[in-house]
Amino acid sequence: MIPKTRNVLITGGSSGIGAGIVVALAKEGNNVYYTYKTNKERAISIQQELNNQKCLVTPLEVDLGKDASFEKLLIELNDIEIDILINNAATLQYCNFIDITPQIWDYTQKVNVRAPFFLSQFFLPKMMRRKWGRIINMTSIGGQWGGTLAIQYAVSKSALIGLTRSLAKLSARFGVTVNAISPGLVATDIIKDEVDTYEFKQKVENIPLGRIAEISEVVNTIKFLCSEEASYITGQTINVNGGMYFG
Numbered sequence: 001m002i003p004k005t006r007n008v009l010i011t012g013g014s015s016g017i018g019a020g021i022v023v024a025l026a027k028e029g030n031n032v033y034y035t036y037k038t039n040k041e042r043a044i045s046i047q048q049e050l051n052n053q054k055c056l057v058t059p060l061e062v063d064l065g066k067d068a069s070f071e072k073l074l075i076e077l078n079d080i081e082i083d084i085l086i087n088n089a090a091t092l093q094y095c096n097f098i099d100i101t102p103q104i105w106d107y108t109q110k111v112n113v114r115a116p117f118f119l120s121q122f123f124l125p126k127m128m129r130r131k132w133g134r135i136i137n138m139t140s141i142g143g144q145w146g147g148t149l150a151i152q153y154a155v156s157k158s159a160l161i162g163l164t165r166s167l168a169k170l171s172a173r174f175g176v177t178v179n180a181i182s183p184g185l186v187a188t189d190i191i192k193d194e195v196d197t198y199e200f201k202q203k204v205e206n207i208p209l210g211r212i213a214e215i216s217e218v219v220n221t222i223k224f225l226c227s228e229e230a231s232y233i234t235g236q237t238i239n240v241n242g243g244m245y246f247g
Helices: 016-027 040-051 067-077 102-130 151-174 198-205 215-226
Strands: 006-012 031-036 054-062 084-087 133-138 176-183 237-240
Touching: 006 016, 016 031, 016 040, 016 054, 016 215, 031 040, 031 102, 031 133, 040 054, 054 067, 067 102, 102 133, 102 151, 102 176, 133 151, 151 176, 176 215, 215 237
Parallel strands: 006 031, 006 084, 031 054, 084 133, 133 176, 176 237
Antiparallel strands: none
């Protein structure tokens, strides 16, 4: 039986797409937990705003790239039956390929791949036992066509697509769907260091729809995948990119 009020966990929920997801799913009546790394003020502000609207939301502080912090998060969530897991948090550091250090590589993979893997490992078996669940992984167009400004990021997002497909095969017969959302260029802070580069401007000029996406356009796709209307969709990477890539 599908609970009327679903428990949702969204990583990276204090800004950008993540904050948009928190607001949208909370307003649909779900009990939403969301993580943040450093922006406590913004995380609390979202909580207060939504609590004032009678929405149930709980911010959780965590650094997904640090083992002790990640393990503490799992302890905090141990007794909560998460129905919908949205692996949204990511780290992106622009640097030349030759300048990528083992530290940059390791931290990127921990946040962008390891955390989604082990959060899925933690919650998926419980979803399978309940015969219902949703896992949505936020990947990127960079994970599909590569990139030169942050190769370690592109590699991590490509790995996330592989994780999505594998978990979808594992869990489909138990009523759990696992999908990935692959945005192109979205109006968020994560691209603020890229907007003035020649490569970024060329990308925008080559978008068939002629613009970058609004956060709401990505969030609406996530809302659909969380719904019963999307119950026959699994193992897919849904492109929300204005026609940048037809993969």
